[in-house]
Amino acid sequence: MKIKIDKHKLTDDKIMYYNKPEVVYIPLISGNDTDITILVKKGEYVYKGGIIAKRKGDLRIPIYSSISGIVLDFEEKTCFNGTKVKCVAIKNDFKEAMDKKLTIKKNINKYTKEEFISILKDSGIIGLGGAGFPTYIKYEGTKAKTLIVNAVECEPYITADDILAKKRCEEILETIDAILEINGMEKAIIVIKENNVELKNIFDDYIGTYLKISLKTVKNYYPAGWERNLIKDATGLEYDRLPLEVGVIVNNISTIYAIYDALKYGKPLSERIVTFSGEGIKNPTNILVKVGTPVKDILSQLKIEDDHILISGGPMMGIKVDNDLVLSANQNSILLLKPLNCKETQCIRCGKCIEVCPAKLSPVLIMKAVNSKNVDIEQLRKLHPEKCIECGLCSYICPACISIRDAITKAKKMVKEVK
Amino acid sequence: MKSFLKDNPIFALSLGLCSALAVTTTFEKAYMMGLSVLFVLLFSNIFVSLIRKHVSTSIQIPVFILIIGTFVTILSLLLERFMPSLYDSLGVYLSLITVNCIVLGRALAFASKNSVGKSIADAFKIGIGYTIAMMLIGLVRELFGSNTLTFMNDISALTGYRLVFKNVLPFSLSILATPAGAFITIGILTAIFNFIRSKYESN
Amino acid sequence: MGPFIKSSNKTSRMMFNLLIALTPIILFTVYKHGYIPYTHGQVDVFGIFYPLLFVLIGSLTTFIIELLYYLIIKRTDEFKTSYGFFPGLFLALILPIKTPIYVLLVGCLVASLSKIVFGGFGRNIFNPALIGYIFVVATFSFVFSTSYYEVDTVSKATPLTNASMVSGIGTYDELVKPYGDLLDFFIGTTPGSLAETSTLLCLLAFIYLTCTKTIKWRISLSYISTVFLITFGISRLLGVGLYYPLFHILSGGLVFGAVFMATDPVTSAATTTGQIFQGILLGILTCILRFTTTEGVATSILIMNMFVFILDKMGSRVRFNSYACLPWVVLVCFMIIVSMFVLASKKRVVAEKDPNFNIVNKEVTDNKTIYTATQKGYGGNIKADVVIENGKIVSVEIISHNETKDRYQSVTDANYINKLIEGQDNLKNVDTVSGATVTSTSLRKLLINVMEDFH
Amino acid sequence: MNLINLFVSGVLSENIVLTKFLGICPFMGTSNKTKDAIGMSLAVTIVTTLSSIITYLLYNYVLVPTNSVYLKTIMFIFVIACMVQILLIIIKNKFKKLYQSLGIYLPLITTNCAVLGITLLNVNSGYSFMQMLVYTLSSCLGFSIVLCIFSSIRENLSEDIPKSFKGYPIAFITAGIMALIFGRLI
Structure with a gap:
């Protein structure tokens, strides 16, 4: 049985910007791993896109500053998974200064595979769907033939990926094409929900020129966006442990856009679209924010109601957090929901x-x-x-x-x- | 009272259930079964205690079972001779005293380690507790199940008296006389027993 | 911790849905067991609402018992979610309307206790209402004698008791005709306990409950289809018509049991595969039990209650590995086929010794035999002298009887004894007298038994 | 047909556990886990079948001719005890794997009244050899079925049972209800 859950307020069709935080707190966490080496000192000046920390161990992926400014302190802040994590507090000087010039590459498909992997590594691209797993691992030395782009946002309320896909459709298609070419893959399938007609129309307008890319609609149910379901719905294939077994790589659509930024401009991952929604927010919306922005600052800009609980992530898999939360790269939504008024009773084995x-x-x-x-x-x-x-x-x-x-x-x- | 509550073979230790369930349809059968177990228990305890120093632990069980079996055989021969109708109604359950966990259990746990005198005392303590429990179950099942009370019927062959009450209550729950009733009666009695014991212990 | 949204289908809502689905059935009992007898002048105005009162007493009793229990153990908040009135409600619905109130009360007490003893709502292993039911069956068996099913102006045996009286496998005339046609079965005007007959309403309830996701529809569906499959197979093997499987489905409260009792969430399988197998096994058991005893639904549901955990264990494995259910599939197929053939071959002749029949005296002289025999009728034993000459019944004389005046009158009015003597070569095909079915059936059985003894 | 009837009644309506109360000790004691229940019932089936055959022959060809029927109890229990020991040795040496799963149950069987009970019932009822075999097998099957069902139920009993009913009382009541239901299967 597949469950449809969509009784909720939707966001409007705009992306708002919140790119002037006073102080950002870059959480020193990668995936769920907090074993990280700090590379900056208190009082040091950091550039936007400067490396401030590195993850220890095999999966080396750097953590960047999302603004330029002075390192104030190291503070404990709440992170997306509800735990307190050490963060680097950086005071914004609003200069957006970078240590190197942005290089604009015309043809993003002219990279070799090695270059591609190292760009992914250096730009700190991680899975933006939620797990925050480094993306380059999927491409490194694989023989996958199919790329599945996950544009199915199955959790209620969240529309961050949807709005990104609508606004950046061309760039996304271009990136997918480049990934296919660079890695010698055969085809890509963009999976969207069948009820998202608007997005389907937008893709239909552009997809014609990309012969290797196709669009696939799936039923609207939860969890349609789960890798296993996604691959089964899109290709009919089933696997035992990892999608690679059946020659499939799955990437979230916002990850694809982050790859675009990295390939085109060499821009590291420093901002993303986050959905602010829930009954507690009067006009739910999507906001482009810098990594490390405190949620408190953003909420103060929105019309919110009291007596609601703050949730990091979707209503199904999300976690209740305090409002000390700072945004990280794999944070796709912040919800303000009414606390559930539900008393646990005896299980009746209804099945x-x-x-x-x-x-x-x-x-x-x-x-x-x-x-x-x-x-x-x-x-x-x-x-x-x-x-x-x-x-x-x-x-x-x-x-x-x-x-x-x-x-x-x-x-x-x-x-x-x-x- | 304390030992009845603590060491009662049926209610507290749940041993010897086979006969407690099967032959408690009448009061008479119940207490005669209890006395039979007491008889076997007493003699097997005495003998086991007597030979305890000559039996190595490895062959304990077979030897003890044979001792118990001998006394069961003696008992059934006696009953068959003097109370044939009781012998018939107890049937196979009389022979099954041989493998009754109470008898073997006491032989192994107590009599094989203690002197004759203590073993006799132990046999009486356990045997009487068992008999009382059997009487209780038999009383409940017969009174409520068949609406009769049989004090002496089968054993009248020996005593010459009959003492049977009929239609004691204005109603009867025939289900208690059935096998299902046996389980339910013991279940409820054990629960009541547990309740009393917990009250007794907390005082 | 999350999720921070919840489905709106709460337990309380499910129970409410169940109540809604039961309402038409309860109202129908008022019509059938209250209004119809009223129109025939059998009961007064108060009697119209007696079925309602009956159901109310049942549900209130279990409700009060549970309330008392939770008051004693001082956990009243748990009482709010224990839905104490359901066991009594169901028990009242599956008992005959003429059940004495004290029997209902005892049944309700047992039902409640069987729930409480396992820890209360949601923890019971066996369906409490059915435990109460089989307790009543075991203790007060008289309740289930024919007269307690009285409906309409006529006292009739329930279709199933009738079926087992005639023979396991009867003709259309034997099984269906005494009660009208199959439509009557479907609508539910045949005699039976309060709720067990209105198949139509049960089906409507089934649709409602399935749409609101309240019951485990797989159980009901596989249950009914298995019964249909087996009885259809039997009807094919014996070459009788489609009425036979339909008769089995429409009688004996099968649909009520399948929709309401077998799907009781607490005492049925939680896994989907387990539910399907539970239904199939229920169907097999019901068919077998109908041929060996008169009633099969309650017992088979209780038997399957015992297997729920084993089925669930299998069901949870099947979800990862479909082959895990292979032994069960083989077992079930084997059981279906075997039961079909065995039951079809078991064309049950009237039980060798009818417990209601007794030969008082038998005189044999040359080619003439005079029997004095008794047969249990509606009100007691009917005693009759039967004279057989040259292997033929020549006269039947009723010496004493305890039948009501009306009934006896209608039997004599119909000249039934002569009809029996005329049709003695095929006594089973002699129609009964409407208005005195039991009396006439008893007379017929008396002769059948006498002839059997004679041969 | 007679044998079939014997078999069916042996499994259901004359179930040794629920109507004759044989083998109650393992039923109440060891059957908290389904795995144990399966092991126990297998062990009981093997021992009972073998010892039934031997005791049957012993009774009819030794005890009856020598007019020493009264010795049956003691002889039978002797046979059973020996049987268990021999089986234990055989399994231990030849079937290592089986020993691991059945080993702990076998010694308990000597004092299982189901085994002695069935062998005694066999000779008391005066069965023919075939009847004896059918009755023994059906009783063992009945024992196994009931043991497995019962253990699966006990495994899933709630923790919220009223305090006085915890443990044996609720097990007895469950068994009683099972007996009530099995009793309807005539």
Whole structure:
């Protein structure tokens, strides 16, 4: 069973700008990894696009400053995943000074594969869909033939990718074409929702000149944007662990646009479009913001209502955060929602969670198993809680208001710990 | 009272259930079964205690079972001779005393480690607790299930008296006389027992 | 933690939907068991609403018992979400309308206790209403004798008791005709417990409940289709018409059970595959039980309650590996085919010894045999002398009976005894007297039993 | 047909656990996990079948001719105890894997009243050899089915059961309800 969730206010069709933050706090986090070497000192002047930190370990990807200014301090701020993370506070001098000149490359498809990979690395391109995983890894040494561009925003409220695709359609198509050429891939499929007619029309206008790129519409359900569903809907292929097994690379559409910036101008990833929505915001909108901008500053510019909770991410997978949040590159939305007024009651084994689970789990059985007094790990393992993608549909659908996802996350941990 | 609550073989330890469920349809059968177990328990405890120093632990179980089996055989021969109708109605469950967990359990856990005197005392303690529990179950099941009370019927062959009450209550729940009723009766009695015990212990 | 939006389909909403779906059925019982008897002058004005009162007493009883329980253990907030009135409501609906109130109360007590003992709402393993039901069946079996199903002006056996009385596999005339036609079965004017007969309303309820995502529709659907499949197979094997499978589906509260009882969320499988198999197994069990006992729905639902966790275990594996259900598929197919053939071959002749029949005296002289025999009728034993000469019944004389005057009158008015003597070569095909079905059936059975003894 | 009837009633309406209360100890004691239940029922089936055959022959060809029927209890339990030991040794040496899964259940079987009960019922009811075999197998099947169902239910019992009913009482009541339902399957 596929669930449609779209009873919510939509944003308007404009991109607003908020590019003059007084102070930015660049979170020192890459993916979920906070083991990062700081390369700047207090009081040092940094340029826009200057490297201020580097991730340790194998997946070396730099962290850039999104403005130019003086490093004020290192402060703990709330990050997209709700944890407190060390941030570099930089005072904006509003000069947007860069240490090198922007070079405009005419033909972005004239790169070699090696150059392409190193540009991705140097520009700090990470998956902007949510996970924040470095993008170059997908391209490095793969033999994938198909690129799937994820323009399906399946979580309610969020329209950041949608608006980006509408406004930057040509650039995106150009980038996709360049990626195909550089990596010797055969085709690209842009996947959009079938109810997003507007976007489909815009793409239809431009796509004609790109023979290798096709458009595919999928049904409007949650989680249509999950990699596994996306690939199955777009190509009919199913895989075991990674999409690469079936020769597919999946990139979010905003990642593609970030790649465009990097290829065309050598611009590192320093800003993105974030959806500000929810019942608590009177006119929901998309705002182009600099990485590291404190959410407080932006919210003060919007008409908001009190008594709402601040959520980082979508309503399904997002996390409740305090308003000390700073924006990071993989943050696609900030929501102000009414707190749920829902009391947990007894599970009645209605089986709805099993019907909706996209990962084919049996959430209620996992929950029962993990909540029993002496947990039988062997039994639990047979229910495969590790396959959970934490989409939250089970908790959403539960008529008894039980937070089933939390129980499964617990089971996931338990299975991982007890080897 | 304390040992009845703490060591009761049926309600507290859930041992010897087979006979507690099967032959408690009448009060008489229930207490006669209890006494039979007491008999076997007593003699097996005495013998096990007597030979305890001559039996190595590795062959304990077979030897003990054979001892118990001997006394069960003696008991059934006695019953068959003197109370044939009771022997018939107890049927296979009389022989099954051999594998009754209470008897073997006490032999292994107590009699094989203690002197004869202590073993006799233990046999009485456990056996009487068992008999009382059996009487209770038999009373409930017969009174509410068949609406009769049989104190002496089958054993009248020996005693010469019959003591049976009929239609004691204005109603009957025939279900209690069925096998399902046996389970439910013991379940509820054990729950009540647990309740009393928890009250008793908290005081 | 998230999600920060919730589906609007709450438990309370589901229970409300269930209540809405039950309302027409309850109203229909008022029509069937209240209004129709009223028009025939059998009950007074108050009697019209007796079915409603009956259902109300049932639901209030379980409601109050649960309230008391939660008051005693001081967890009243839990009581608000325990929906205590449902077991009693369902129990009242599946009992015959003439059930004495004290029996209903005892049944409700057992139903409530069977729920409470497992920890209350959502934790019970067995369907509480059905536990109450089989307790009543086991303890107060008289409730289920024919007279308690009285409906209309005539007291009739329920279609299924009738079916099992005649033989396992009957003709259209035997099975359906005494009650009208199949449409009557569908609409639900045949005798039976309060709710078990209005198939139409049950189907409407099924559509409503499925659309509102309240019940596990897979169970109902696979249940009914399996019963249809097996009985259809039997009808093919025996060469009887389509009425036979339809009769089985439309009678005995099968649809009510399939829609409301088997899909009780707490006591049914949670996994989708488990639900389908639960339905199929329910169908197989019901068919088998109908041929061995008179009632199959309640028992088979309770049996499947025991298998729910095993089915769910299988169901959760099937989601990752479809072959995990292969043994079950084989088992189910095997069971369906075997039950079809075995049941078809089991053309049940009247039970060898009819418990309601008793030979008081038997005199044999040359070619003449005189039987004095009794057969249980509507109000008690009917005692009759039957004279057989040269293997033929020559006279039947009723010595004593306890039938009501009207019934007996209509039997004598119809000259039924002579009809029986005339049709003695094929007694089973002699029609019963409308208005005195039980009496006439008993007389017929008396003769059938006598002839059987004679041969 | 007679054998089929015997078989069906042995599994359902004459179920040894639910109507004759044999094998109650493993039923109540060891059946908290389905895996254990399957192991236990397998072990019981093997031991019971083998010892039924031996005791049947022993009874009819040794005890009856020598007029020493009264020794049956003691002889039977002796046979069963030996059987368990022999099986244990065989499995231990030849079928390592089976030993790992069944090993812990086998020793418990000597004192399982189901085994002794079935062997005694076989000779008490005066069955022919075929009837005896059918009855034994159906009883074991009945035992296994009920044990597996019961363990799956117990595994899933809630923690919210009233305190006094926790543990054995609720198990008894569940078994009672099961017996009630099985009793309707005549």
